[in-house]
Every structure is written in structure tokens, then in C-alpha cells.
Amino acid sequence: MEEKSGKNPQKKKRKRLVMRSILVIGLLLISLGAARGQQADLRAEVNKNTVEEGELLRYTLTIENGEERNLTPPAFRDFQVISSSRSSQMSVQIVNGRQEIKKTLKITYLLRPSGMGDKVIEAAELQSNNGTLRTQPIRIKVVKSGTLPKRKAPGGADVGGFPKKDIFLRASLSKKEAYRGEQLLLSYTLYFRSGISNYEMPASQLNGFWSKEVEIKKPEVKTQNINGVNYRTAVVRKLILFPQKSGELLIDPARMTVDVQYSFFDTRRIKLASNAVKLKVKDLPPGAPPEFNGAVGNFKIESTLSSEEAAVNEPLTLRLKISGTGNIQLIDLPEPQLPDDFEVYDPKINEYISTRGDVLSGTKSYEYLLVPRQRGTYKLDSLLFAWFDPATGQYKTAHTRSYEIRVSGEANKSAGGKNAVSGLSKEDIELLDQDIRYIHTETKLKRSGLSYFASTRYYVLMLAPVLLFFLLLLIRRQKMKAAGSAEMNRQKKAARKALKKLDGLAKKELNDKDYFEAIPNILWDYLGERIRLDRSEQTQEGIRRKFESLGADIARAEELESLLDNCRAAVYAPSQAGLSRSEMLERAKQWIHRFEKELQA
Amino acid sequence: MKNSILILILFWMAGAGWLKAENPNALFAKANSYYSSGAFDSAAVYYDSILHLGYESAELYFNAGNARYRLGDIAAAIYDYEKALKLNPRFEDARFNLQLARLRTVDKMEAPKRSVISVWWRDLLRSRSADQWAVISTVMIWIAFFMALLYLFAGRRNLRVIAFFSSLFFLFLTLFVLFLNIENYRINQNSREAIVFAPNAYVKSEPGHSATDLFIIHEGTKVKVLDAAGQWYRIQLSDDKQGWIPAEAVRVI
Numbered sequence: 014m015e016e017k018s019g020k021n022p023q024k025k026k027r028k029r030l031v032m033r034s035i036l037v038i039g040l041l042l043i044s045l046g047a048a049r050g051q052q053a054d055l056r057a058e059v060n061k062n063t064v065e066e067g068e069l070l071r072y073t074l075t076i077e078n079g080e081e082r083n084l085t086p087p088a089f090r091d092f093q094v095i096s097s098s099r100s101s102q103m104s105v106q107i108v109n110g111r112q113e114i115k116k117t118l119k120i121t122y123l124l125r126p127s128g129m130g131d132k133v134i135e136a137a138e139l140q141s142n143n144g145t146l147r148t149q150p151i152r153i154k155v156v157k158s159g160t161l162p163k164r165k166a167p168g169g170a171d172v173g174g175f176p177k178k179d180i181f182l183r184a185s186l187s188k189k190e191a192y193r194g195e196q197l198l199l200s201y202t203l204y205f206r207s208g209i210s211n212y213e214m215p216a217s218q219l220n221g222f223w224s225k226e227v228e229i230k231k232p233e234v235k236t237q238n239i240n241g242v243n244y245r246t247a248v249v250r251k252l253i254l255f256p257q258k259s260g261e262l263l264i265d266p267a268r269m270t271v272d273v274q275y276s277f278f279d280t281r282r283i284k285l286a287s288n289a290v291k292l293k294v295k296d297l298p299p300g301a302p303p304e305f306n307g308a309v310g311n312f313k314i315e316s317t318l319s320s321e322e323a324a325v326n327e328p329l330t331l332r333l334k335i336s337g338t339g340n341i342q343l344i345d346l347p348e349p350q351l352p353d354d355f356e357v358y359d360p361k362i363n364e365y366i367s368t369r370g371d372v373l374s375g376t377k378s379y380e381y382l383l384v385p386r387q388r389g390t391y392k393l394d395s396l397l398f399a400w401f402d403p404a405t406g407q408y409k410t411a412h413t414r415s416y417e418i419r420v421s422g423e424a425n426k427s428a429g430g431k432n433a434v435s436g437l438s439k440e441d442i443e444l445l446d447q448d449i450r451y452i453h454t455e456t457k458l459k460r461s462g463l464s465y466f467a468s469t470r471y472y473v474l475m476l477a478p479v480l481l482f483f484l485l486l487l488i489r490r491q492k493m494k495a496a497g498s499a500e501m502n503r504q505k506k507a508a509r510k511a512l513k514k515l516d517g518l519a520k521k522e523l524n525d526k527d528y529f530e531a532i533p534n535i536l537w538d539y540l541g542e543r544i545r546l547d548r549s550e551q552t553q554e555g556i557r558r559k560f561e562s563l564g565a566d567i568a569r570a571e572e573l574e575s576l577l578d579n580c581r582a583a584v585y586a587p588s589q590a591g592l593s594r595s596e597m598l599e600r601a602k603q604w605i606h607r608f609e610k611e612l613q614a
Numbered sequence: 615m616k617n618s619i620l621i622l623i624l625f626w627m628a629g630a631g632w633l634k635a636e637n638p639n640a641l642f643a644k645a646n647s648y649y650s651s652g653a654f655d656s657a658a659v660y661y662d663s664i665l666h667l668g669y670e671s672a673e674l675y676f677n678a679g680n681a682r683y684r685l686g687d688i689a690a691a692i693y694d695y696e697k698a699l700k701l702n703p704r705f706e707d708a709r710f711n712l713q714l715a716r717l718r719t720v721d722k723m724e725a726p727k728r729s730v731i732s733v734w735w736r737d738l739l740r741s742r743s744a745d746q747w748a749v750i751s752t753v754m755i756w757i758a759f760f761m762a763l764l765y766l767f768a769g770r771r772n773l774r775v776i777a778f779f780s781s782l783f784f785l786f787l788t789l790f791v792l793f794l795n796i797e798n799y800r801i802n803q804n805s806r807e808a809i810v811f812a813p814n815a816y817v818k819s820e821p822g823h824s825a826t827d828l829f830i831i832h833e834g835t836k837v838k839v840l841d842a843a844g845q846w847y848r849i850q851l852s853d854d855k856q857g858w859i860p861a862e863a864v865r866v867i
Contacts, residue, residue: 352830353830354720354814354830354832387720387813387814387832388813388814389812389813389814389830389832389833390813390814391814391830392816392827420813423686441713441717444713444714444717445717447714448714449680449683449710449711449714449715450680450707450710450711451680452646452649452650452673452676452677452680453673453676453677453707454643454646455673456642456671456672456673456674457671458638458639458642458664458669458670458671458674459669459670459671460668460669461665461668461669461670462668464744464745465745465748465749466744466745466747466748466795466799467744467799471748471752474752474755474756475751475752475755475792478755478756478758478759479755479759481759482759482762482763485763485766486766489766489767
């Protein structure tokens with residue numbers, strides 16, 4: 014019997030429009046003629062069967078779908094008619110898609126019985142298209158004044174029309190103001206004076222509420238005095254409401270039908286409407302804790318864990334329980350946060366709800382199955398649950414205890430175990446069937462902590478070649494220096510030596526041929542020592558090349574060539590020799606001087 | 615039980631100086647024979663005793679790792695294989711067994727993509743240990759030296775030219791290897807690595823048990839130790855995640 018609030022308003026509007034147009038058509042049909050009306054009916058009622066002498070009696074004739082002109086009212090032989098009044102009513106009903114037009118005419122007579130004893134109100138007759146209708150004659154007992162138990166006149170009850178005030182339905186809320194989500198009770202109380210044989214539950218649309226029916230097995234009938242009139246009351250329906258939106262909320266009047274038994278034979282069906290009820294719904298105050306998810310009421314949270322010790326793959330049960338009063342059916346429990354090493358299955362949810370004491374209370378429990386997949390020590394943090402307590406107007410938070418779960422055992426006995434396969438690459442999977450490689454039996458054990466890098470030995474071995482290299486370079490340079498100075502000396506001495514040799518040539522007793530052959534030899538020796546002229550270079554080209562590389566003037570080479578040619582000529586053709594021995598010697602000496610000068614420049 | 619008694623006896627013997635007299639090579643052979651007969655726990659104890667004597671070698675760590683692997687102590691096996699590879703980065707068998715042992719750990723993380731050059735450079739640096747690089751640089755510099763000698767004292771001109779350039783080449787090679795060596799040494803000094811030994815450990819946002827839990831790591835996972843504060847290490851995983859972990863949960867390689 015739960016009603017979700019808020020139907021589509023557009024749909025409702027359209028429905029109402031259709032209804033209205035049907036009503037218009039119905040009225041048109043009525044104006045076309047009552048002959049096409051429904052079955053006629055005639056009923057007669059009195060307000061009481063026993064009256065005191067002189068007391069007034071009300072007699073009502075109800076004509077349905079009939080005309081007053083066809084009515085023959087009773088003769089009222091035993092009564093005096095004080096007054097008569099008429100009221101008519103037309104209603105359109107749609108039954109199984111067909112409209113029924115009901116025209117009701119009520120004629121009420123106020124009668125005063127004449128005399129005492131048993132009197133009879135005769136039958137009334139109505140001519141209708143399906144024959145003559147007759148009411149039963151009604152017997153009235155007139156007793157002496159003062160013999161009936163005196164009732165206090167109920168506030169206008171016997172003046173302002175009988176059925177309206179003798180039975181009514183009232184809707185009431187346990188609170189005029191509530192927070193959004195706060196529970197409150199809506200009760201429908203039936204006030205009545207006659208017996209009730211049957212009734213239908215009052216119903217109205219509850220927009221903006223979530224509701225829960227409070228079951229009423231047997232309505233408890235109480236007595237209540239209102240303005241001096243004793244009413245019997247019965248709570249016929251109770252609903253626990255949870256407002257879902259804030260602001261002014263209006264609960265429309267509820268409608269119900271009641272079968273009222275006025276006498277043993279006289280049972281009439283009455284339609285009732287309750288009053289409308291207003292409710293002011295306040296929004297929840299700001300400052301809700303982050304864990305708050307709409308719980309309003311008063312709650313308690315507990316948790317139990319089957320064990321804090323577990324083996325791998327051995328399931329544990331975590332039970333979370335929330336109990337209390339409030340919108341417990343609308344709230345979700347916090348979810349436990351567990352590492353990936355646990356498989357957490359969807360919880361089994363149990364709910365026990367009670368409406369005892371017209372208050373919605375109960376427990377909601379979540380049962381989680383946790384399966385540890387790895388060994389280790391894991392924390393299961395405490396869970397926070399927050400709610401709003403409308404009694405104090407504050408938010409409250411409670412938490413479960415935290416746990417430390419110790420998981421023992423081996424996750425995967427072999428490398429090929431199912432658990433090990435997750436998150437592996439293709440190459441890894443190929444490795445799965447392989448075993449580790451066998452131990453090595455050969456090794457060179459070293460003192461641990463000894464590193465070659467950054468050791469003295471390393472520095473020595475690294476620096477040694479550098480130092481050695483520079484040392485050797487130094488030695489070589491020293492040697493070269495020595496060798497160089499020897500060469501310089503030799504070069505310096507070469508000219509002196511050659512000049513000395515030439516001077517010595519003059520003192521020697523030599524023939525022309527030897528004399529002229531000696532001069533070139535002295536020059537060759539000189540050039541050999543002075544500019545390292547090889548024997549292979551003792552040609553015209555060799556000399557020129559050498560001189561060029563030394564940067565000497567080519568003129569010197571030409572002079573040397575002519576000098577040598579002259580000597581050669583003096584040896585092989587003495588007759589043609591143009592120069593004397595001393596002249597030749599002088600020229601050779603002069604050339605050496607010039608050449609030395611050139612070299613030193 | 616049997617295992618712990620054996621350890622006790624060995625420690626006592628070590629304390630008494632008995633083992634000092636023992637040849638570590640003989641202990642190694644003994645451990646190997648235990649291993650081959652399937653007595654992995656005894657083998658592990660003997661391998662440890664060699665380490666306690668102050669000797670080490672890549673093969674010793676490798677064999678000890680195998681014994682631990684057989685005993686199911688994956689974290690210790692990974693630790694030993696890493697040790698072996700630290701001594702000899704080109705130890706193929708150790709690399710292979712390490713890969714197998716890693717398959718049996720819980721945390722599988724992908725290293726983030728790095729540029730080809732940086733990967734190549736890191737691989738080059740790590741292809742040899744610091745000592746191996748040192749040996750290479752020593753050999754290089756001596757070759758450069760002999761080439762220089764040849765240049766200085768060779769009679770023939772052609773030979774001297776060849777000697778000169780090859781000496782220069784080997785000198786540059788030496789400097790390059792020396793640079794690698796220093797770089798390798800520096801990296802090893804700056805980034806200490808550790809293996810998680812606790813079955814699992816909560817990595818915290820800051821040192822201290824009351825700090826926020828960031829994630830969980832499990833035994834056998836290799837982490838980089840970036841920093842230390844009291845009994846806490848700041849660590850980095852291969853997927854670059856960082857956090858603080860109690861020092862007792864890991865063992866530095």
C-alpha cells in the first residue's frame with residue numbers, strides 16, 4: 014500500500030478536461046428529456062420512529078429519475094403537515110464507459126403527530142415508465158412527553174440537515190510543521206452517531222510525500238463529545254508520511270463512502286469528504302556532514318565481522334546494520350572500502366520495518382561477502398553514517414568500528430596458479446610453464462664491500478699510463494734537445510771546416526786534376542753537414558729542390574752549379590779552363606760565405 | 615625448526631671462529647650439493663654463512679636466490695637475484711630467474727613510457743656494474759698509452775701516424791667510459807633500491823602511521839628509495855607513484 018507521490022500533472026489536466034466535456038454532453042442529454050433517464054426509484058425515510066407527543070417528525074421522500082407531478086404523496090391522516098421543502102440534485106456517473114444521469118428530488122415534510130399511540134404514514138406512489146412504485150407504510154409510535162431519554166440538542170444538528178452533521182470525516186496531521194524527510198502521521202477519523210455496517214477507506218492523492226500505510230485490523234471505536242453531542246469515533250486510516258519537498262504542502266480532501274445503518278432495515282450509502290490539511294515543510298538546515306545522504310530520524314549503526322583472522326580465499330562476512338526510526342527504507346548504507354586484495358560481492362540486504370506506535374522504525378542490514386586473495390594485514394576502516402535528527406534539529410554522525418584483518422596462507426601455490434595469471438603480458442604467460450635456471454657451481458668469491466672502482470688500485474692503474482706518458486715525453490724531449498744542439502754545432506762547424514779544408518788545399522802539393530776534384534768534394538761534404546743534403550740529392554734538381562725547401566735564393570744554386578761545372582771542366586778539359594786554381598778556391602770560399610749569410614737571414 | 619637449529623649452530627660456529635677456518639669455496643660446494651639433493655633450506659643457510667663470512671659473488675647470490683625461490687620465499691629470492699645482477703648486470707640466468715620470480719608477486723605495474731634515447735642511455739649505463747666499467751676504462755687507457763709509445767718511438771712514418779690516431783681514439787674511448795662509470799656510480803649512489811619483504815604494506819602520504827593511506831604494495835615489489843626520515847622511507851614505484859613506507863617493510867638492495 015505504498016503510494017509514490019507526484020503523478021504527471023499534465024496527464025491529470027487532460028483527464029480533467031475530458032471529464033468536463035463529458036459532463037457538458039451529459040447535461041445536454043438530460044435536457045433532451047427525462048424519458049431517456051434511468052430507472053426510477055422512490056424511497057421514504059423518517060428521522061425517528063418513536064416521538065414524544067408534540068415533537069416534530071421529519072419525513073423525506075426521495076424520488077430518483079421521476080417527476081413530482083407523477084407523485085402521490087401520503088395522505089398524512091394521523092399527522093399535521095407543518096411544512097414541506099424540496100431539494101433536487103442531478104449527477105452524472107460514468108459506468109463502464111456509459112454515462113448515467115441521476116436526477117434526485119427530495120421532498121421533506123415536517124410532521125406533527127396528532128394524538129398518541131401507533132400511527133402510520135401511508136405509502137406514497139409514483140407513476141413511472143416502468144410501472145407504479147410504492148413505498149412501505151411507516152409506523153410511528155407516539156409516546157407521552159418526557160418518557161424518552163432527553164438528549165441535549167446537538168449544536169444545530171437537528172436544524173441544519175440530518176446526514177451532514179451526524180457523520181463526518183476528519184483528516185488530521187500529527188504536526189503542523191515538519192522538516193523535509195521527517196516522519197509524521199496522517200489519520201482519518203470518522204465521526205458518526207448511527208451504526209455503520211460498511212465503509213471504504215478514505216483516499217486522496219498525496220503529492221510530494223512518500224507514505225507508508227499503518228495497518229488497522231479493527232478500528233477502535235471511542236466516544237467523543239463535540240458541542241454537547243456524543244459522537245462515536247473511529248480512526249479508519251493511518252498513513253505515515255515523509256514530505257519529499259519543502260514549502261507549503263496541501264493534502265487534498267479524502268473521499269470515502271460509508272453505509273450507515275439507521276435502523277435494521279434502513280441502510281443508506283453516504284459519500285463523505287474530509288477536510289483538506291495544510292503542512293509547512295522546512296528545508297534541512299545547512300552544514301550537513303559529507304556522509305549525509307538524506308537520512309532523517311534517529312539511528313544507530315553497527316557492524317560485525319565474522320573473523321579478523323582468515324586464510325587466503327576463505328570468505329569473511331561483514332554485516333552492517335542500521336536501526337532506528339525515520340525514513341529507513343529510503344536510505345543507503347555506506348559502502349565498505351577494501352583494497353583490491355579482497356573480492357567484495359554485492360551485499361545481501363535485509364529490511365525489517367515496523368509501524369508500531371504509528372512510528373516507522375526498523376532495521377536495515379547489509380551482508381557483504383569478502384574473499385581475501387592475498388596474504389597480509391589489511392585495514393577495514395570504520396564507516397561513517399550521518400543523519401538529521403528533527404527532534405534536536407541537528408546532524409548527527411556515528412561510525413562503525415574499524416577492523417584489522419590478518420590474512421595468512423599462500424596466495425598461489427604454483428607459478429601457474431590462477432591468481433598469478435592476472436595482469437601478465439604475453440611474454441610473461443609464455444614464461445609461466447618454465448622453471449628457474451639451475452645454480453652455478455663455479456664462482457670466484459671475493460671479499461664483499463671491496464669495489465675496484467674508487468679503490469686505490471684503480472686510481473693507480475688509471476693515472477700510471479698518463480704519468481708514464483708524460484715522463485717519456487719529457488725524456489724524449491730532453492734527448493731531442495741534446496741531439497738538436499749537436500746538430501747545430503755540426504752545422505755551425507761545417508762552414509769553418511769547409512773553409513779550413515779549402516785553405517789546406519792551397520798548401521798541399523796537388524796536380525790540377527786532384528785539386529779541381531777536391532773542391533766539389535769539400536762543397537758536397539759541407540752541404541751534407543750543413544743542410545743534410547744526401548748523396549742522392551747531388552744533382553741539379555736535388556739541389557734546387559733542397560734550396561727551395563730551405564727558402565734559399567735560387568741564385569745561390571745557379572752559382573753553385575756554375576762553380577761545379579767550372580771544376581768539372583778544369584778536370585776533364587784543362588785547356589778550356591777559364592779560371593786559375595786560386596781564383597777557383599776564392600770563388601768557392603766566397604760562395605760558402607754568401608750561402609751562410611743567406612741561411613742565417 | 616630444523617632450519618633454525620641449523621642457523622643457530624652455524625652462527626655459533628661463526629662466532630667461535632670455526633667457520634673462519636672453513637674455506638668459503640668449500641662451503642659453497644657444500645651448499646650446492648645440498649641444493650642438488652633438494653635440501654633447499656640447508657643450502658640457503660650455507661649460502662648465508664658464506665655471506666656472513668664476508669664473501670660474495672654474483673653466482674653466490676644467484677644460487678641463494680634459487681634456494682629461496684624453491685622454498686617459496688619470493689621476496690628474498692628477488693632480493694638475491696637483484697644482488698647478483700648488481701654485481702654482474704650481464705648475468706643472463708639471474709635476469710631470467712628474476713623475471714620468473716616477479717611473475718609470482720602481486721603488484722604488476724607498467725613502467726611509464728620513456729623516450730627511446732633515455733631508455734637506451736640508461737640501459738647502456740646499467741649494462742655493466744661500476745667495477746666492470748672501471749676495468750674497461752683501465753684497459754682502454756693502457757691501450758691508449760701503448761699506442762702513444764708506439765707513436766713516439768716508432769721509426770716508420772706510417773706506423774707513427776696510425777699509432778697517433780689510435781692512441782687518440784682510445785683516449786677518447788677511455789674518457790667516455792670514465793664518464794659512463796662516474797654516471798653509473800652516481801646513479802647507484804643516488805637511487806637506492808629496495809625489495810618489499812612484508813606481505814603487504816600501506817604506502818602513506820607522509821611518514822607516520824596516522825597519515826593517509828595512498829595505496830598498498832605487496833611482497834617482492836621493487837621500489838626506489840628516494841629519501842628517508844626516521845624509520846620511514848620515501849619510495850617510488852616503477853609506475854612513478856610515490857609515498858612513504860615504514861623502513862622495516864623493505865630491505866635495501
